[in-house]
Amino acid sequence: MYLLERRFNDTDGFTNAAVDGVRLRMGWNKIQPTLNSAIDWTEPDRAVANAKKNGKQIKLGIAFLAAESNPTGFEEAGCKMVQLSIGKIPWINDPIFLREAGKLIAALGTRYDGQVTAVVMGGLGVKNFESHIANNPEDMAALDAAGGLDGWKNAVKEITQLYNNAFPNTRFVFTAGLPYNNKDGEAALREVIDFVAPKYGERFGLMNCALNAESGPNYPPNELVTKYAPTNACGLQFLTNCATGFGGATCKGTLQQVLDKGVEILKGKGDLEVYPKDADNPANAQLFKDTSAKLK
Numbered sequence: 079m080y081l082l083e084r085r086f087n088d089t090d091g092f093t094n095a096a097v098d099g100v101r102l103r104m105g106w107n108k109i110q111p112t113l114n115s116a117i118d119w120t121e122p123d124r125a126v127a128n129a130k131k132n133g134k135q136i137k138l139g140i141a142f143l144a145a146e147s148n149p150t151g152f153e154e155a156g157c158k159m160v161q162l163s164i165g166k167i168p169w170i171n172d173p174i175f176l177r178e179a180g181k182l183i184a185a186l187g188t189r190y191d192g193q194v195t196a197v198v199m200g201g202l203g204v205k206n207f208e209s210h211i212a213n214n215p216e217d218m219a220a221l222d223a224a225g226g227l228d229g230w231k232n233a234v235k236e237i238t239q240l241y242n243n244a245f246p247n248t249r250f251v252f253t254a255g256l257p258y259n260n261k262d263g264e265a266a267l268r269e270v271i272d273f274v275a276p277k278y279g280e281r282f283g284l285m286n287c288a289l290n291a292e293s294g295p296n297y298p299p300n301e302l303v304t305k306y307a308p309t310n311a312c313g314l315q316f317l318t319n320c321a322t323g324f325g326g327a328t329c330k331g332t333l334q335q336v337l338d339k340g341v342e343i344l345k346g347k348g349d350l351e352v353y354p355k356d357a358d359n360p361a362n363a364q365l366f367k368d369t370s371a372k373l374k
Contacts, residue, residue: 079096079097079098079099079349079350079351079352079357079366079369079370080097080098080099080100080101080135080137080313080349080350080351080352081094081097081099081100081101081351081352081353081354081357082101082103082315082351082352082353082354083100083101083102083103083125083354092128092129092131092132092134093132094357094358095363096357096362096363096366096367097134097352097357097366098134098135098349098370099129099134099135099136099137099195100125100129100134100135100136100137101136101137101138101139101198101351102121102122102125102136102137102138102139103139103141103198103206103207104121104122104139104140104141105140105141105142105144105146105147105148105206106140106141106142106147106148106149106182106200107147107148107149107150108121109121109122109140110149110182111149111150112149112150112151113149113150113151113152113155113178114151115149117182117185119189122138122140122189122190125138126138126190126193126194135195136194136195137194137195137196137197137198137251138186138190138194138196138197138198139197139198139199139200139207140182140186140200141200141206141207142179142182142200142201143167143168143170143175143200143201143202143203143204143206144164144165144167144203144204144205144206145162145164145165145166145167145204146164146165146206147200147206148167148168152168152174152175152178153166155174155178156174157169157172157174157175157178158172158174158175158224160220160221160224161220162204162212162213162217162220162221163213163214163216163217164204164213167204169224169225169229170201170211170229170230170233170234171224171225171229171230171232171233175233176233176236176237176240179201179237179240180240183237183240183241183244184240184243184244186244186245187241187243187244187245187248188244190245190248191244191245191246191247191248192247192248193248194248195248195249196248196249196250196251196283196311197241197245197248197249197250197251198250198251198253199237199238199241199250199251199252199253201237202234202237202252202253202255203255203257205255207253207287208253208254208255208286208287209234209252209253209254209255209256209257209267209270210255210256210257211230211257211258212257212258212259212263218258218260227257227258227262227263227266230257230266231266231269231270234270235270235273235274238250238252238274238278238282242278242281242282245281248281249281249282249283249311250278250281250282250283251282251283251284251285251311251313252271252274252282252283252284252285253285253286253287254267254271254284254285254286254298254299254302254303255267255286255287255288255299256298256299264298267298267299267302268298268302271284271302271306275306275309275310279309279310280309280310280311281311282310282311283310283311283312283313284302284303284306284310284311284312284313285303285312285313285314285315285348285351286299286300286302286303286314286315287314287315287316288300288315289314289315289316289329289336289339289340289343289350290316290328290329290330290331290336290339291329291330291331291332291335291336291339292330292331292339293339293340293343294343295343300343303343303344303348304343304344304345307343307344307345307347307348308345308347311348312344312347312348313344313348313349313350313351314340314343314344314348314349314350314351315350315351316329316336316350316351316352316353316356333356333362333365334365337350337365337366337369340369341369341372341373344373346372346373346374347373347374348373349373350369350373352366
């Protein structure tokens with residue numbers, strides 16, 4: 079069981095006996111505001127040190143591609159940009175974007191390979207970590223004009239190779255989401271995962287972020303997690319906080335039901351990520367410990 083953290087915190091998760099570790103998430107621009115500025119490693123360094131101090135595992139994720147997470151300077155550097163409903167982003171298959179992403183990933187590997195439990199891959203889509211890139215038909219049309227799903231597939235395969243090169247001693251985790259919300263998007267996701275999962279083996283991890291009490295194999299990311307759970311490092315993240323909902327959605331059941339569904343989809347092998355409100359509730363501590371015992 080991992081606690082999700084959007085910002086570094088000296089105590090949450092690191093001293094929480096109900097969880098096994100922490101996943102720290104932040105945007106590229108939080109450690110490097112512009113493409114030409116030096117990287118500030120302060121927050122991730124503190125997180126890694128605190129995890130070690132408290133005997134916790136830690137997953138590190140630096141998000142990029144989404145407009146809200148990128149350093150400034152891509153357009154000025156000559157990178158092809160695409161205007162989407164969530165803002166202007168670099169075209170994922172543009173050589174300038176891939177070059178700069180490669181520099182970041184290499185720097186992360188130099189500093190943290192072998193020092194963290196896993197690194198969650200950024201750069202796959204516009205929801206920061208999930209490989210989802212188009213929110214509506216207008217977004218799909220704009221992306222198609224730039225290179226479409228073929229370009230997305232090529233770029234995602236290259237980004238995965240960059241993580242493999244930079245982290246020879248660490249798991250690297252692909253967060254699966256449909257690039258387009260249609261059959262073509264489903265086919266593209268399956269093609270990419272069926273290519274990279276066997277290629278990189280047990281160091282390649284796969285997860286999705288839409289777990290709820292009614293989750294099942296009909297949703298392609300769940301289907302792929304179940305398929306590769308026996309051979310690759312897999313995991314799941316809650317769709318939402320069960321108590322309050324998120325964006326109008328709920329977990330469609332109790333916390334127990336959601337966790338049981340996660341263990342089922344993972345075939346008893348992998349990890350689950352939870353939000354602070356659930357993890358910090360003492361009433362849930364035994365449930366989380368029992369669930370961890372069901373996963374290996």
